[in-house]
Amino acid sequence: MTKTMPAGFAAAVAVAVTVAACGGGGGSAAPTSPTATTPPTTPTTPPTDSATITIGTDGRATPSTVTITRGGRVTMVNNHNRPHDMASDPHPEHTACPELNQWGFLQPGQSRTSSNLNTARTCGFHDHGEPNNANLKGSVIIQ
Ligand SMILES: [Cu+2]
Numbered sequence: 001m002t003k004t005m006p007a008g009f010a011a012a013v014a015v016a017v018t019v020a021a022c023g024g025g026g027g028s029a030a031p032t033s034p035t036a037t038t039p040p041t042t043p044t045t046p047p048t049d050s051a052t053i054t055i056g057t058d059g060r061a062t063p064s065t066v067t068i069t070r071g072g073r074v075t076m077v078n079n080h081n082r083p084h085d086m087a088s089d090p091h092p093e094h095t096a097c098p099e100l101n102q103w104g105f106l107q108p109g110q111s112r113t114s115s116n117l118n119t120a121r122t123c124g125f126h127d128h129g130e131p132n133n134a135n136l137k138g139s140v141i142i143q
Helices: 007-021 098-102
Strands: 050-055 065-068 073-078 084-088 104-106 111-113 121-127 138-142
Touching: 050 065, 065 073, 073 084, 073 104, 084 098, 098 121, 104 111
Parallel strands: 050 073, 065 138
Antiparallel strands: 073 111, 084 104, 084 121, 121 138
């Protein structure tokens, strides 16, 4: 009682798998979709693939919300007169967006850049030493 698959069907499946394995976007049917071949040197409307948040002399993280494209990074600058331990939400686990934990403990005058944020989502952050200080809370929106 063995069922034999028609040869034509098997070939169709093989073609479908091959097309899917191409990852899409490379097909000749859609010439309007841009690929990643655009040189990054173009000055017109640069993608916001990076952003900087600065803790000012007033102890406020500004801007409190930044938006970047997927794969981008965010630099945290500490211009306050004391250290800040900047981390991903939630406190105290810091597990939501581990990329932000690269900031870590920043001495006055120090800055550090996150890892690449590759997933579209919103990442909250805070100062681990002052988790309830609203001036040191904010969000990174990845689009
Ligand atoms: Cu914390």
